[in-house]
Amino acid sequence: MSDDSPTVPRLLVPLRVGIRSVWRHRSRFLLITLTLIAAFASSFTLSATLSSVQRRIRGDLRGVGLDLINIHPDPDPTRFFAHGLTVSDCERFAGLVSGECAPANVMPTLARTEDATDEIPVLALATTPAWDRVARHELIAGRFFGAGETDACVVDEWVYKRLFPEGATLDPNAPTLDLLVAGEPHRLRVVGVVRDPFRIRQRFEEWDAMGSARSHLVRFMEFKSVYVPRSLIGGGDTILLAVVRAGDGVDPIDGAARIREYLEERGSTAWVWARQEWVDSILDATAFVDVISGFLTFMILAVTALMVATVILIVIRGRFREIAVRRVEGADRRQILLQVVVENAAVAAVSAVVGLALAAGATRWLGDLLGVPVALGRSDVLLVGVFGMLVVIAAGALPARRAAGVDPVEVIRREL
Amino acid sequence: MEQRSTDRANGSGGAAVIELRGVCRVFGQGKASRVEALKGIDLTVERAEFIAVTGPSGSGKSTLLHVLGCLDRPSAGTYRLLGRETSRLSDRRLSALRNRQIGFVFQAFNLLPGESALENVMLPLLYRGVRPSAAREEAMAALESVGLADRIGHRPGELSGGEQQRVAVARALVKKPEILLADEPTGNLDSVNGRAVMDLIDAAHASGVTVVVITHEPSLAERARRVVTLHDGRISGVEP
Numbered sequence: 320m321s322d323d324s325p326t327v328p329r330l331l332v333p334l335r336v337g338i339r340s341v342w343r344h345r346s347r348f349l350l351i352t353l354t355l356i357a358a359f360a361s362s363f364t365l366s367a368t369l370s371s372v373q374r375r376i377r378g379d380l381r382g383v384g385l386d387l388i389n390i391h392p393d394p395d396p397t398r399f400f401a402h403g404l405t406v407s408d409c410e411r412f413a414g415l416v417s418g419e420c421a422p423a424n425v426m427p428t429l430a431r432t433e434d435a436t437d438e439i440p441v442l443a444l445a446t447t448p449a450w451d452r453v454a455r456h457e458l459i460a461g462r463f464f465g466a467g468e469t470d471a472c473v474v475d476e477w478v479y480k481r482l483f484p485e486g487a488t489l490d491p492n493a494p495t496l497d498l499l500v501a502g503e504p505h506r507l508r509v510v511g512v513v514r515d516p517f518r519i520r521q522r523f524e525e526w527d528a529m530g531s532a533r534s535h536l537v538r539f540m541e542f543k544s545v546y547v548p549r550s551l552i553g554g555g556d557t558i559l560l561a562v563v564r565a566g567d568g569v570d571p572i573d574g575a576a577r578i579r580e581y582l583e584e585r586g587s588t589a590w591v592w593a594r595q596e597w598v599d600s601i602l603d604a605t606a607f608v609d610v611i612s613g614f615l616t617f618m619i620l621a622v623t624a625l626m627v628a629t630v631i632l633i634v635i636r637g638r639f640r641e642i643a644v645r646r647v648e649g650a651d652r653r654q655i656l657l658q659v660v661v662e663n664a665a666v667a668a669v670s671a672v673v674g675l676a677l678a679a680g681a682t683r684w685l686g687d688l689l690g691v692p693v694a695l696g697r698s699d700v701l702l703v704g705v706f707g708m709l710v711v712i713a714a715g716a717l718p719a720r721r722a723a724g725v726d727p728v729e730v731i732r733r734e735l
Numbered sequence: 736m737e738q739r740s741t742d743r744a745n746g747s748g749g750a751a752v753i754e755l756r757g758v759c760r761v762f763g764q765g766k767a768s769r770v771e772a773l774k775g776i777d778l779t780v781e782r783a784e785f786i787a788v789t790g791p792s793g794s795g796k797s798t799l800l801h802v803l804g805c806l807d808r809p810s811a812g813t814y815r816l817l818g819r820e821t822s823r824l825s826d827r828r829l830s831a832l833r834n835r836q837i838g839f840v841f842q843a844f845n846l847l848p849g850e851s852a853l854e855n856v857m858l859p860l861l862y863r864g865v866r867p868s869a870a871r872e873e874a875m876a877a878l879e880s881v882g883l884a885d886r887i888g889h890r891p892g893e894l895s896g897g898e899q900q901r902v903a904v905a906r907a908l909v910k911k912p913e914i915l916l917a918d919e920p921t922g923n924l925d926s927v928n929g930r931a932v933m934d935l936i937d938a939a940h941a942s943g944v945t946v947v948v949i950t951h952e953p954s955l956a957e958r959a960r961r962v963v964t965l966h967d968g969r970i971s972g973v974e975p
Contacts, residue, residue: 332864344849644845647806648906649834649862651827728801731841 337661359674417566461511663715790965838907897928
């Protein structure tokens with residue numbers, strides 16, 4: 320044997336030769352590269368879009384007030400009027416959870432501008448200033464009405480924009496609106512504008528697609544349009560609903576159970592639910608998005624892997640002579656196998672990088688289209704990138720084994 | 736007569752580079768498809784010897800060369816290369832032997848069409864683990880030695896047949912091999928280019944390389960010190 324000692328470790332030779340081979344014969348790998356770029360770009364985009372929407376939904380839901388407990392009538396018409404909720408119950412609820420309770424009545428009605436140029440159906444929520452402290456809606460402008468203010472109201476962002484399109488600056492000081500109560504118009508000063516609770520209505524209005532899927536109860540509970548003083552509708556002891564904020568250290572789910580127990584003892588049919596429970600159930604339900612995202616990404620990459628494996632096999636068949644020559648000149652089977660694996664990995668890496676760049680543009684475009692900020696997260700990049708690379712390398716394993724199994728003698732004989 | 740041929744085929748008793756004992760190579764299984772390409776070959780080749788293997792088509796010449804080049808394994812018998820029994824060597828060891836000790840020149844040149852002359856010659860050095868810069872230098876020197884210094888960037892398709900075979904010779908010699916195996920090296924060349932290639936092989940032999948040439952051209956065989964004739968898988972004659 321020669322005394323020459325290798326200066327490059329034997330197993331690094333395929334790495335060097337493989338990368339060089341991809342560069343020198345890039346046209347040979349063009350079809351595979353384009354296929355992989357398309358697969359990586361679509362996988363990155365899909366993953367980023369679905370996870371961004373998911374993140375957005377989760378973020379929105381966290382903003383609904385996880386320490387709140389809702390109490391309202393059973394929507395079943397036969398039980399609706401047996402709720403028996405009163406203002407004194409509301410005070411009791413506050414005591415049960417060491418927190419605060421805001422009572423309310425709800426009345427569907429019409430709101431119109433002072434000059435009666437526009438009129439829209441709204442839900443008037445008659446409550447007390449405690450509502451502001453309990454529900455903690457985000458005020459875009461102005462303030463909530465205070466105790467003794469009987470001619471003031473607060474509207475939500477959507478109503479404000481509908482009724483005062485010219486006042487899109489959301490300056491609530493000047494405008495007034497007329498609210499029909501028992502057929503009589505009541506002129507109210509708009510003293511504040513609250514943000515549409517977690518912006519869901521606005522989004523559903525735009526998309527509409529999920530509107531029909533949403534529970535009417537949720538629509539009813541979450542999308543009050545105009546907040547007015549209870550005195551406007553008489554202010555008797557009976558209330559329709561209450562919102563309770565659990566005190567510090569009180570688990571709202573436990574608090575809801577206590578209130579439920581109390582109402583059952585009273586024979587009330589009212590429903591009690593902690594928003595935490597509601598959010599948890601929605602998050603559980605939306606977990607399928609992760610499954611769908613993962614499944615679709617897997618399918619895209621798996622189908623691509625099959626295509627790539629087929630193409631690589633065809634390419635390898637066309638390279639038998641080259642492989643035979645390499646074997647004759649001293650490459651062992653493992654080096655040939657590793658060389659093909661390295662070639663596939665190099666092509667996959669380049670495709671992943673180009674696919675990522677394309678996906679960055681595509682997600683921006685999709686974000687504009689959907690009205691949701693869509694961004695490629697680190698987890699999307701890592702998951703799709705690493706998984707995609709592994710899938711492509713696995714897809715290249717069979718062709719690589721085929722290449723390593725080439726019998727140089729057989730090929731040389733055939734060539735002659 | 737056959738015994739005498741065998742005795743002569745076993746050389747003069749110097750340092751043996753190649754020792755074949757009772758080597759058989761059988762292809763296929765079953766009576767119908769079974770082909771005995773080599774039938775009990777005994778052959779010894781001494782260091783720095785130049786032998787030619789001749790014989791009619793189908794006599795087993797190329798099969799013998801493949802066995803000698805560790806590209807194929809005997810079905811029976813033993814093959815000692817540089818004193819080492821090859822039948823027990825792994826694919827990796829055999830590949831290393833081909834890479835370091837054996838230079839190949841084929842009738843069809845067997846160059847990589849997508850690579851330049853320089854890259855073709857660098858190939859065995861890269862698989863040996865030589866750094867590309869050093870491999871490049873050695874390959875350029877090898878190409879210069881075969882008169883192709885000005886053609887290093889050309890791909891095989893841009894070279895004449897003679898030039899391609901000279902590249903193949905350079906690729907074989909850049910390994911600084913112990914043995915040079917040539918299978919009909921002038922088979923695809925005209926007489927002028929054929930002579931030039933044989934001159935290169937002669938020069939390699941003169942520098943101490945053991946040369947085994949498979950040929951059916953008498954003019955080539957005349958250059959060898961010993962001519963082994965195969966017939967039907969057996970050595971039928973050895974000259975002188």
